[in-house]
Amino acid sequence: MACEVLEMIAEELDMGARDIVNRLICDEKSDSCIRVNHYPPCPDLQTLSGRTLIRFGEHTDPQLISVLRSNNESSLQICNRDGAWISIPFDHTTIFFNVGDSLQFQIAVVDDIFRRAAFEREDNAVIVSDGKRRREFVQGIHMV
Secondary structure, three states: OHHHHHHHHHHHOOOOOOOHHHHHHOOOOOOEEEEEEEEOOOOOHHHHOOOOOEEEEEEOOOOOEEEEEEOOOOOEEEEOOOOOEEEOOOOOOOEEEEEOHHHHHHHHHHOHHHHHOOOOOOOEEEEOOOOOOEEEEEEEEOOO
């Protein structure tokens, strides 16, 4: 599925051969990893006095794309271009694709249109919400 998404991005940006990005990750030197993140419940939310408790601080993802699937806990946030943090709604049927640093760099090298496209990577973070546990499965797609 990740390869298909990368091919659609390449096609949308008119990068030539539809499989140009896919060829980068199919090389035997490339890799991908699957990570399971578990954020346990936080029972003491009442003591925070309205402050946001951070589980995984502000960061960008280093790979081409991250493919995330989570339980019903909506604690993933992205920072938009105006600097506002926006919660990403999740349910167990949702798959979320996050553009990583490597994809932004590769496309910027190929064609400057990426800077104006909707495929720009965003800072993201995980916060505590409603004191529930959060589990997510993340596949990070890397290249040579």
